[in-house]
Amino acid sequence: MKNITTKIALIILSGWVLYSCSLVKNVPDGKHLLKKNDINVNGEENNDDDHKAQMYQLPNTDVLGWHIRLNIYNLANKDADSSYQAWLVKNPGWHNFLTRTLSEKQVQRLGNSFFVSGFSNFAKKTGEPPVIVDLNRVKKSRNRLFAYYYKKGYFRSKVTYTIDTLENKKAQVNYNVVTGKPYILDSIATFIETPALDTLYTTNRAKSQIRKGDQYTETNFTAERERITSLFRNNGAYTFQQNNISYVLDTVGNNYKANVDLIIDNETVRRGDSTFVRPFRLYKISKVNIYTKNPTSADQAVDSVSYNGFNLYSMGKLNYRPEALTDAIFITPGSTFADYRRVLTSRYLSNLRVFNYPTIQYVEDPDDPTGSSLISNIYLNPRKKFRFTPSADFTHSNIQDFGIQGSLGLSIRNIFKGAEILELTTRGNIGSSRDQAIQDRSFFNILEYGADVKLTFPRIFFPFNTEKIIPKEMIPSTLMSFGISRQRNIGLDKENFTGVLTYNWTPKRTDRWRSRSAKLDLFNIQYIRNVNAENYFNVYQSSYERLNGYANEYASQVNPVYFRDQSTPGTNGELIIESGTNGFINDVLATPAIVTVSPEDERNISRIEERRDRLTENNLIFSTNFTYTTSTKEGLTDNTFFIFKTKAESAGGLLSLLSPLMTENKDIPVGNRTIFDVQYSQYIKGELDFIKHFDLRRGKVLAMRAFFGLAVPYGNSTSIPFARSYFAGGSNDNRAWQSYSLGPGRSGGLNDFNEANLKMAYSAELRFNIFGKLNGAIFGDVGNIWNIWDEVDDSDYTFNGLKSFEDLALGTGVGFRYDFNFFVLRFDVGFKTYNPGKEEGERWFKEYNFSKSVFNVGINYPF
Known part of the structure; x- marks a missing residue:
């Protein structure tokens, strides 16, 4: 054993020496590879990201200490073409052979070909050259510090x-x-020559970013310059720019104190070849002209309309109701010029999805002798009225071996001349499946089709005026949608009807919250009808296998007609679906019982029947929900941001008030009441979703997500509809488990589709660049689902306080992502690190191998 240990240590040490030497393969003699920058501030080491960002040279990138890109670069032949030429000189016979076969010119060109230089060129392009210590760059880094x-x-x-x-x-x-000691701001004096601007500044001085007693910080002076510019330009100073502001700092003989002079001179105006100085003017808007094109009437005369002080012009007849356009304009006649009005107008017009990005221009009004009025010209270029969106795709899933999916959409813009959009969509899917639950054995044995109608209004569509609650600055809109779909020959053959009335708006932005959005589904109606409920045990095979196991265990008491023909090979002991399964369940649960089983087995068989009833029952969901989202993300390249989303939903409240008035519910207690002979669902639901990204620099990003969701049934329901319950596992959840295969609790995922009404999840992954557009990730996913406050009482399935945190499953793994610019192709491998479904002592790392791993393929990042 001692010799083996010594050999292993020697191998590791040798490998480390070889690896270390390979890093400096391309470092010239007398030069040195930069291993580390060590920054010491006032006697303490400080190598945080801010200080590293000041360096002109950083060590070669690494992944967990492995310099993968440097090693790839070192694999390249430093001068492949020269090596090729040397080989030709050394092997004249081969040179002559190649010359006879090709030509001398082609032989020479081989030196730059893929066969000779291809790998080396790839390694140089993909890899990273060694970072060699450069004295000039060291000095520049010192100066930057x-x-x-x-x-x-x-x-x-x-x-x-x-x-x-x-x-x-x-x-x-x-x-x-x-x-040394920092300088502290002492006196702050202002010299603003334009009286109107001086008054504005004085009125808002309390919001200044530079204050007496603060330590001097350049970012505060920059922020103050931006604040002043925004203040002036939002109060009429159309010609004011940031470069009109200057600071003078006096630090001479002031004992580490700095006196600040803030100077804003008058405006310098250039007219022709001459310039002159005048006070800044505060402009008002005298006219607002709105120009729209009419593609169908380009050669007709200009149509003009005046409405509420706005002037509307169109080539040909105006195709819009005037208020539909003026409601989207925040630049109004008589108002003071303000930059924020232009921004709001652009956002609102773009949000209509009826026009291309608008052009907004200002010109001085020549009719104003004071020269303090502006004319705003707004140019709108309408999009095409009709838009067809056909699509087709080939699909594959765990049930569908092959499928052809297609849809045809038609969008009609400005359908009622109020910038409304009507969208009509039909969709269909035919596929092939060998799933045992599908009795049709023909090739195309799956069919699904449906249609949707959506109507969008660029305002709150409501009987009462909502302007005081949701002003138009929040860019409100209303969406009415209706849909119907039918699924045949797969599963329980569902029919789905939906109707939604949704209000969307954008609450006011602040400096901290870059964007906000609010969504209210005033009515969200969904009716789900299971057409082929008798196919349940063909679809949910795990439930059938457990039920069949009980039937075989008590076979001596079970009616033989419940089983398939005993003379048929391979069918011994299999309950007939549906007569045999129903007969056996009824005999066990009958009073008195026809088939006597143990109390525990009776409870389990009862649970199988309860689950079947739940998943085959028709659902009527009439809910109202509100979703609020805040985000600090700025653009696609922002890697330091967070997103917080919360959702609250209530279902069945209105129906519970109406149901007692219907004759079908006469003398029927709460819990069994129906609407049009369908039992309606009643529950409340809440969700919290938080995403945070940290930019670790040099292509590394730490991304985290936390989720909590709880749905509580009450009144007419003892459980949550399957369509609104939670599941765990999958490519965007715990990636070590397949979708619906994790939980509830420590039950071990016994069912085909495991779901519950409580979910907790947390995921974190470290993302890094490997080379080029190929990125990698190391991730960990924690979470599970549980039943709580519903009809399930088994402690293995339910949440039982702090002890249930032992049921949190942990999955870890690695991923690879390739960035195609317009989307990211993702491949993740998840390993079950801690599986709460196993017995104690068998939970940690017992399935940490590729045979038990889960492979996930997805588009874009999981969070």
Whole structure:
């Protein structure tokens, strides 16, 4: 054993030495590979991201200490073409053979071909050359560190550096920063020549970003410049720009105190070859002209309309009701010029989806002798009235071996001349499946089809005026949608009817919250009808297998006609679906019981029957829900942001008030009442969803997501409809389990589709670039689902306080993602690290192997 250990240690040590030497393969003699930048500030090490960002040179990128890109680069032949030429000289016979076969010109060109230089070129392009310590860059890094602290008020800081050479042609650069005392703002004086601007500044001075007693920070001066510019331009100063603001800082002999002069001179105006100075003017809007094109009447005369002070012009007859356009315009005649009005107008017009991005221009009104009026010209270019969107796709799933999916959509813009949009969509899918639940054995044995109608209004469609509650600055809209779909020859053959009335609006943005959105489904109606409920045990095979096991265990008491023909090979002991399964369940649960089983087996058989009743019953869901989302994300390249989303839903409340008035519910207690002979669902539901991204620099991002959801049945329901319940597992959830296969609790995922009414989930992954557009990830997913406050009382399935946190499943794994710019193709491998469905002592790492792993393929990131 001792010899084996020594050999293993020797192999590891040898491998490490070879790996270390390979890193400096392309480092010239006398040069050194940069191993580390060590930054010391006032005697303490400080190598955070802000300080690293000041470096002109950073060590080669690594993944968990492995310099993969540098190693790829080192695999390349430094000069493949020269090596090829040397090979030709060394092997004249081959040179002559190639010349006879090809031509001398082609032989020479082979040196740049893929066969000779291809891999080397790929390795150089994909890999990363060694970062060699450069004295000039070290000095630049030192200067940048000095500037970094200078901008924070340390005007007398000192920055020095040393270079420590290490073995194996490596080096470490040490930076030492002595900051000294920071400068503190003392007096702040303003010199604003334009009286109107001086008054504006004085009125809003309390919001200043630079205050007496604060440490000097350049970012505060920049923020103050932006604040002043926004203040002035939103109060009429159309010609004011940031460069009109200047600061003068006096630090001479003030004992680390700085006096600040804020200076805003008058406006400099250029007219022809001459310039002159005048006070800034505060402009008002005298006219607002709205120009729209009419593609169908381009050669007709201009149609003009005046409405509420707005002037509307169109080539040909105006195709819009005037208020539909003016309601979207926040720049109004008589109002003061303000930048925010232009931004709101652009956002509102773009949100209509009727026009292309608008053009908004301002010109001075020549009819105003004071020169303080502006004319706003707004140019709208309508999109095409009709838009067809056909689509076709080939699909594959765990049930559908092959499918052809298609849809045809028609959008009609401005259908009622109020910028409304009507969308009509038909969709269909035919497919092939060998699933045993499908009795039809023909090739195309799956059929699904449906249709949707959506009507969007660019305002709140409501009998009463909602302007005071949701003003038009929030860009409100109303969506009415209706849909119907039919699924045949798969599962329980469902019919689905939906009707939704949705209000959307955008609450006011703030500096902290980059964007907000609110959505209210005033009515969300869904009716689900199971056409082929008798096919349940063909679809849910795990339930059938457990029931069949009980039937075989008590076979001596079971009526033989419940089983398939005993003379048929391969069918011994199999209950007939549906007569045999129903007969056996009824005999066990009868009073008195015809088939006597143990109390525990009776409970389990009762649960199988309860689950069957629940999943085959028709559902009527009449709900209202509200969703609120806040986000700090700025664009697709932002890697430091968070998104918080919360949702509250209530179902069945209105129907519970109406149902007692219907004759079908006469003398029927709550819990069994129906609407049009369908038992309606009643529950309340709440969700919290939080996503946070941290930018770790150099292509590394730490992404996290936390989710909590709870749905509680009450009144007319003892459980949550399957369509509104929670499941765990899948490519966007716990990736070590397949969809619907995790939980509830520590039950072990016994059913084909496991669901419950409580869910907790947390995921984190470290994303990093491998090379080029190929990225990698290391992730961990924690979570599970439970039953709580519903009809399930088995402790293995239910949430029982703090002890149930032992049921949280942990999945870990690795992923690869390729960025195609317009979407990301994702491949993840998840391993069951902690499986609460196993016996204690068998939960940790017992399934941590590829044979038990789960492969996930997805589009874009999971969160």
